[in-house]
Amino acid sequence: MAAGRKAGIVAAANALDIVPPPPSTLDKYAKRIWREIMPDLVERKVLTAADMPGLRNFCIAMGTVERLGRAIRKMGDGFDPALYRAQDKAMTTARQIGDQYGLSPTSRSRPSIRDTGDDNDELDAKGFG
Template sequence: MSHHTRGRKADPKPADNAIRKVPKSPAYFSDAAKAEWKRIMPILVERRVLSPADLHAAERFCDAAGDIAAARTAIASDGAYINDRHGEMKRHPAYATLREATAESRRWAAELGLTPASRSRVTAEAETNDDDDDSPLAV
């Protein structure tokens, strides 16, 4: 385990230029990644924690979800153990992908406030009423 990933993560806070509408998922996404995008993006948009610059993090999280689904499908299809080129039984290579994608997913989930611990730190402010812009204090 790398030392730079340990410890407390930055608290996700409402972004000043938060995305207000769920953007379309990237075209290259697998079906599983698109499904994850559709699941998490409304949550993140509602919490106002994503700016346009943060979309990369959400994309990587969904990519990892797609990789997890593909690895599980390969293992389910081929079995947990397969014969290698020498005819010896070996654990399916998709387990390495599954392990790496799961770790990647966990890291991005924490950054996005999608884990129970990180979600408890999210302090998104309530939506302000558009009529408040007419107040003398509005900038």
């Protein structure tokens, strides 16, 4: 698969206009993340109902990072390397999911791909349509 520039984040035509409450299945750490990110995402009009499972997974991953970080700090010098590996995996997962929703400065700065409604506009303008 060829590497290339990722598509940017653009406003959705059927974007949510209210901040939904966090799913009841999230733990307290994941709910805190939900409450932190959702107002901005709703304001930017980039979320639809179809995005909710992905955002739930982002919050679960970030909550896992927080929970594992607390466990590691509590253990002090007697840490378990498996906790670091699990935390690293959760961080990677959260970053990958978060990039899809513009949750990092890098993903927000990418050029946007806009849907004009007609996939053939450019070809028509060049006489190929």
